[in-house]
Amino acid sequence: MGPVFVNLPMDILDAECEEEPTPTRVPSTRVAPDEETLERAAALLLGARNPLILCGDGVAVSGAQEALASLAEKLGAPVYGVNSSEPNLPKGHGLWAGLTGHMFGKDSRSRVAGHDVVLICGTYVFPEVFPNVLEAFDRDTKLVHFDLDAYEIGKNFPVEVSAVADPKLALLGLGRKLDERFTTEGRARADRRREQALASIEAARADARRGDAVALDAKGSTMPQFARALAKALEAAGRRDALVVFDEALTESGAMTRHLGPFAPGEMHQTRGGSLGVGIPGALGVQLAQPDKLVFAFTGDGGAMYTIQALWTAVHHRIPIRCVTISNGGYKLLALNIQQYWAERNMPPAAFPREFAIDHPRLDFKAIAESYGVRALRVERQDQMAAAIELLVSHDGPVLVDLAVPSEVPGAVPCHPCGQ
Numbered sequence: 302m303g304p305v306f307v308n309l310p311m312d313i314l315d316a317e318c319e320e321e322p323t324p325t326r327v328p329s330t331r332v333a334p335d336e337e338t339l340e341r342a343a344a345l346l347l348g349a350r351n352p353l354i355l356c357g358d359g360v361a362v363s364g365a366q367e368a369l370a371s372l373a374e375k376l377g378a379p380v381y382g383v384n385s386s387e388p389n390l391p392k393g394h395g396l397w398a399g400l401t402g403h404m405f406g407k408d409s410r411s412r413v414a415g416h417d418v419v420l421i422c423g424t425y426v427f428p429e430v431f432p433n434v435l436e437a438f439d440r441d442t443k444l445v446h447f448d449l450d451a452y453e454i455g456k457n458f459p460v461e462v463s464a465v466a467d468p469k470l471a472l473l474g475l476g477r478k479l480d481e482r483f484t485t486e487g488r489a490r491a492d493r494r495r496e497q498a499l500a501s502i503e504a505a506r507a508d509a510r511r512g513d514a515v516a517l518d519a520k521g522s523t524m525p526q527f528a529r530a531l532a533k534a535l536e537a538a539g540r541r542d543a544l545v546v547f548d549e550a551l552t553e554s555g556a557m558t559r560h561l562g563p564f565a566p567g568e569m570h571q572t573r574g575g576s577l578g579v580g581i582p583g584a585l586g587v588q589l590a591q592p593d594k595l596v597f598a599f600t601g602d603g604g605a606m607y608t609i610q611a612l613w614t615a616v617h618h619r620i621p622i623r624c625v626t627i628s629n630g631g632y633k634l635l636a637l638n639i640q641q642y643w644a645e646r647n648m649p650p651a652a653f654p655r656e657f658a659i660d661h662p663r664l665d666f667k668a669i670a671e672s673y674g675v676r677a678l679r680v681e682r683q684d685q686m687a688a689a690i691e692l693l694v695s696h697d698g699p700v701l702v703d704l705a706v707p708s709e710v711p712g713a714v715p716c717h718p719c720g721q
């Protein structure tokens with residue numbers, strides 16, 4: 302974990318090597334926190350009025366999803382993922398409150414506000430592009446931090462209790478301590494908190510579903526319509542369980558996930574750092590690792606252009622990935638980000654930089670894919686979805702569907718004319 306540079310002399314392959322190859326041995330990192338640290342952490346969490354859990358991919362790496370779910374239920378605490386890319390709770394868990402956000406510290410701040418004890422596990426805080434490093438938490442919030450990365454614990458925020466530990470062992474140990482020390486009254490309070498957290502998370506999900514309903518009524522092509530139809534087609538073909546997604550859908554990721562998810566650990570992958578271009582090659586890797594699965598790459602039109610040549614690899618090596626490029630003609634996420642930036646500074650809305658549009662020339666992913674020998678269709682209208690979905694579900698080989706989706710950004714001022 303970390304940058305590596307290997308420099309080989311240019312004649313390295315000319316010489317005979319007599320060294321025996323030695324398999325790499327990875328030491329176990331299953332380190333449990335000591336009892337006293339667990340006692341102190343449990344005491345803080347038991348005394349919490351409104352606890353919160355922040356988790357990251359360290360949870361998935363250590364296989365701690367069940368342990369995290371059990372602890373969150375005992376505490377009655379909602380769980381946020383901190384820019385994570387793996388399912389860190391079991392499939393569809395009701396205490397999963399979503400991600401804190403990728404860009405702005407202000408977003409994370411609003412999610413942790415009002416929580417007096419925060420348990421951080423399997424991540425560092427906070428990995429946004431513009432983190433709020435001075436006052437992310439309330440002034441008197443107490444932090445408990447368990448992770449294998451010693452360097453990150455207590456680096457940006459003072460922590461009350463912490464240990465370099467395997468997330469699974471830490472969470473199981475904490476759960477055990479809570480069970481030992483819960484009073485009847487404390488347990489009842491935690492139960493009430495859990496019911497409240499479940500209800501408010503469900504209300505937020507219902508809100509998102511109401512937003513989708515507009516798209517589902519539309520005549521055009523939209524992600525909620527497409528993902529819902531794809532889920533139904535997979536179900537009808539008896540392949541719903543075979544679905545694995547590499548998600549680089551960015552601004553359409555929420556709608557895709559709401560209709561194709563929820564995902565169990567191993568069924569959904571993203572790139573952790575936010576670097577674009579991993580969608581299609583990432584799906585190639587997953588498909589090679591899991592040849593019996595239907596591996597889908599959902600990727601924005603911008604992201605797809607970074608590594609579109611991965612289609613050549615798919616054809617050359619007969620790797621039957623299913624790509625869905627989501628064409629909105631631009632870098633929509635950047636437009637949303639700059640809008641938020643202006644709003645936070647009370648700046649008036651302005652035209653987006655011309656560079657955010659990538660529709661001149663318009664990218665024709667169907668033609669691009671076909672030029673690599675990949676079967677492809679473009680969907681611009683609802684009535685074109687069925688054929689595209691049929692191709693995605695039943696074709697035996699790499700395929701691509703280019704899904705045209707609305708490009709509008711609410712409240713946007715039209716772009717400067719391109720002038721070309």
Ligand SMILES: Cc1ncc(C[n+]2csc(CCOP(=O)(O)OP(=O)(O)O)c2C)c(N)n1
Pocket residue numbers: 550551552553575576577578600601602603604605629631632633634635
């Ligand atoms: C390698 C790399 N370059 C640039 C960026 C900055 N960036 C973040 S989102 C984004 C736009 C992505 O556009 P698209 O894939 O079309 O998705 P959309 O925002 O339209 O949903 C860009 C350029 C990045 N994350 N990674």
Ligand SMILES: [Mg+2]
Pocket residue numbers: 601602603627628629630631632633
């Ligand atoms: Mg786009």
